[in-house]
Amino acid sequence: MYTKRINEIFKNTDCDVLFISAQPEIFYLSGFTGDDSYLVITKNKRYIVTDSRYFIQAAAEAVDYEMVNIAKTPVSAVLKSENVKKIGYLEKSMTCFYFNNLKSKLDGVEFEGISTIIEKVRMIKSEDEIEKIRIAAKIADEGFSHILKFIKEGVQEIDLALELEFFMRKKGASALSFETICASGVRSAMPHGAASDKKIENGDFITFDFGCVFDGYVSDMTRTVVLGKASEKQKEIYRxxxxxxxxxxxxxxxxxxxxxxxKISRDIIKNAGYGENFGHGLGHSLGLLVHELPSCSPKSDVVLKENMLMTVEPGIYIENFGGVRIEDLVVIKDGGILNLTSSEKELIEI
Ligand SMILES: [Mn+2]
Structure with a gap:
């Protein structure tokens, strides 16, 4: 699996070494889950450069890699020993400080950013990756059913967010995909309103946007519900x-x-008179991170391929009133989709 991914990257660059200095690329190319470590990958050698905190873990997780003790052999020495001419590095996550320091130790060596190349390789998910995302999405679906029972007048958004997190962790999630969004009433007009101490009131729209991590892979879903009876305007927006x-x-x-x-989605919202109230893209891919390539927006020229993941999350947000977003997570297939989100999406009035 790692060999296939590494070969795919080498196919897209003329670098003779890949220098991988951060997660999630380290996990993607080695299986190693720790921090503060580096991969040096040539066409026939693989090193993981790490320190004593991670020796046991790296040996167990990055089984294809030869371990190098960073205390004895710094990264620049490993790169020098491989006689490299052109280093592929992660320009999107490496700090300028680190880059300048590394460059100063490697005279005459060329550097090429490979962050985007790796992101493009990551666009198509393997069956194994899809299975992990499917489980993460299922845990989130169960979380949504669970949290509905806790929505009552006077309950704080943060209490709901915490209950949701606790539930998902108990169901096997290792972490949240991102800080849970629970935005009620006028706060639901903020597309990314993190849970606050606001109390839920009768008549509030309540938007939950959340997800969890399962075995390194994330899920992402959104539902908006109403406490009590929805008004005509709320119903119209939701519809x-x-x-x-x-x-x-x-x-x-x-x-x-x-x-x-x-465009198909956006035109429906525009024609209903809410074009100005839908400011973000329709969706994004995910996997190891909650936002991966490709995105689905008015600017996205990508032709979708089988086994890409995509969220579908249109929304309408009205300041001083509230907002609605509905988000499913799907796998692109030939001839259609596999929807990994199965929570109810007709308007729920609690
Ligand atoms: Mn999303």
């Missing part, structure tokens, strides 16, 4: 978002251009 979401789901398949999917 519009749901229609936009379903329209996108119905056309998604391998071979379609991402921006065309975004």
């Amino acid at each position: 519009t978002v749901l229609k936009a979401q379903k329209a996108a789901l119905s056309v998604l398949k391998a071979g379609i251009c991402a921006k065309d999917v975004d």
Whole structure:
């Protein structure tokens, strides 16, 4: 599995070594889950440069790699020993400080950023990766059913977010995909309103946007519910978002251009008079991180391929009123999608 990924990267660059200095690329190319370590990968050698805190773990996880003690042999020495001419490095996550320091120790060596190359290799998920994401999505679905029982007048958003986190961790999640969004009432007009101490009131829209990590892979879903009876305006907004979401789901398949999917959804919201209230892209891929390539937005020229992941999350946000977002996570397939999110999406009035 790691060999296949590494070969795929080498196919897209003329670097003679890949210098991998950060997660999640280290995990993706070696299986190692620790921090403060480095991979040096040539076409026929693989080193993991780490310190004594990680010797046992690195030996167990990065089994294809020869271990190097960083206290005795610094990274620059490992790179020098391989006589490299051109180093592929992670320009998106490496600090300028680290880069300048490394460069000063490697005279006459060329550097090329390979962050995007690796992100592109990561776009297509293996069956094994999809299975992990499916489980992470299932735990989140169960979390949503669970949290509905706790929504009552006077309960704080942070209490709901915490209950949701606790539940998902107990179900096997190792962490949250990101800080849980639980935004109620006028706060639901903030697309990324993290849970606050605001108390839930009757008539509030309550948006939950959350996900969890399972075996290194994340999920992401959003649902908006109402406490009590929804007003006519709330119903209209909800109906519009749901229609936009379903329209996108119905056309998604391998071979379609991402921006065309975004447009189908966006036009429904625009035609209902809420074009100005949907400011973000329709969706994004995910995997080891919650935002991966490709994205699905008006600017995304990517033609979707089988086994890419995509979120589908249109929304309408009205300041001083509230907002609605509905998000499913799907696998792109030939001829359609596999939807990994199965929570109810007709408007729930609690
Ligand atoms: Mn999302």
